[in-house]
Amino acid sequence: MTQTLTLGRFFRLSLLSLGALMFLAPYIFMVSTAGKDQSEIFSASLSLIPQHFAYMANFTKALTRVSMQNLLLNGVIVCGLILVLQVVVAVPCAYALAKLKFGAARFMMALVMLGLLVPIHATALPLYVAFDKLSLLNSYTALVAPFSISVFGIFLFLQFFRAMPDDLIHAARLDGMSEAGIVARVIVPNAWPAVTAFAIFSVVAHWNDLFWPLIVVTNQSYATPPLGLLFFRAAEAGDDYGALMAATLIITLPLVIAFLLAQKRFVEGITMTGLKG
């Protein structure tokens, strides 16, 4: 697959590279800062490559001052629980809306659409009060429960399931499967591209979410990675930007690695090259 470098191709590539550079610049700067010591960060000269590599010192600080394992573990638990619950709720909902005929289907569909329009910020206060009344603040429940039903998930799966042939479901019914059996044995095994795509959206959103954890969590032992960073900055690092950047790097690393590993699946999921016969 060698292509000659025509003028048009060169132009396209440079435009794309420029765009990529613009988006990557903060990240590159972060990587650079994570390796500088205090004095260099605040020096007047701006260089991308640290003069004295202080990576060891900064990473040691980042790993020792706050419980980084705890933060990452919280992130994994919260994101994992959210994702599992979302899929478990959204897949049957989407199946029912896409393939079953029932009276309230249109009304339900309207509710889903409405749900898409309401941001979490609008419902944050009542939810906070409710969790407070239930004494559930500072818990995994408070972090996970509000996101267990994802209207976006329902919507995404709905679009995907609609494209699945009706005959497949009819065949499953004739073969003796119950509706739950159809979801588990026919729909889900064929919906992996959609589930993967949704998993990426969901995990990225909730791993990086600062807003909601900031509201319901004050106890450091339940802090998710972005919230942990906040604690780290406020309590420990002070002006130590080198260590802060090192900590940020550690927190963004799992997502970057996951993306690089699942790059192909990710693109597959987004383009949703669905199933054909």
Place this chain on the structure above:
Amino acid sequence: MSVFSLRDIRKSFNGNAILKGVSLEAEAGEFIALVGPSGCGKSTLLRIVAGLDHADSGEIRIGDREMSQLTAADRNIAMVFQSYALYPHLTAGQNIAVPLAMRKLTGMQRLPFIGSLLPGQRQVCADIQRQVQTMAVSLKIDHLLDRKPGQMSGGQRQRVALARAMVRNPSVFLMDEPLSNLDANLRVHARGEIVDLHRRAGVPTLYVTHDQSEALSMADRVAVMIGGNLLQLAAPQTIYDDPSHIEVARFIGQPRINLLPGKKDAHGIVQFGALRLASPSDAVSDASVTLGVRPEFVRLRAEGQGALAARVERLEFLGSEVIVFAKLAAIGETMLAKVIPGEVRGLVAGQAIGLDMDPAHVMLFAEDGRRLPATPVSAVLRETARG
């Protein structure tokens, strides 16, 4: 004794009547083809029989059990879909095993991991494997069992779909245009195979198709459905030679039947050109009727001879026969004649010819489409034909 019967099935969508009271009975081991133009309700009827859709009213019986309230799974009906509807994530072997596993294993036994620990599960699974293997061998797909549907050709998928439907010995077998996705050569070959399989299994079969040659060549009896009504249910030969309704005559037959307008006088005599037919049943005089004659019963004559004067529009050469399109001088209708190639030697478009119809094979239809009895009146007045 009928093993399978439908009585007065009605269905409408949003006020549009799709099925207007369809009744049908099948004998044990009978192959019935349900044929009709697209949108005539034949697929809807099939879905209702399968339990995938519900009729507004009517009765479905298999043996002596009333089925309309049962779910699709409880009816023990197997169906082959037009798209085959194989599970894309399972291999051919697993696809064929699904209906068996759903019936023979309990819910607990079907669970992954846990299921294999339960007593008896191993035995049943081995049993299922054996049945799948037997089925696959009889359909000559045993070498494909490990392939997924995506890795198979259309013909192979169609066989796997057949195997999946037949493996569990259903009480009725439904097929929804199973050959329409195959190429022409394979289709003719698959026809014979399906008839063969049907004969071996002996299960009453309802076969939906829009292809009349499929219906006529495969079925024991053909049911012609048009506009939500089942117009005629009879053996293929009867459907062709003796249609009970003008729509049946119009739909069945390739090339199409010739239909000509006519009038019946007070004596019950219909005259068309030099042809006279007596139709005694009706007392109404001057009623409009339609004469029908199949192209193979139209004879070519030299100009000035024959009952009807006509002009050749074009010829269609089909190998063993030639279709002559001729415009009738009297009424401007195009009439088709099917003749052997020898008869049209020297015939060119635009040439004037004469046509004769075999009076014994002219059918008469009333204005509402019903078939009327007709007997040829022997006196043929050729002179009046060329007016």
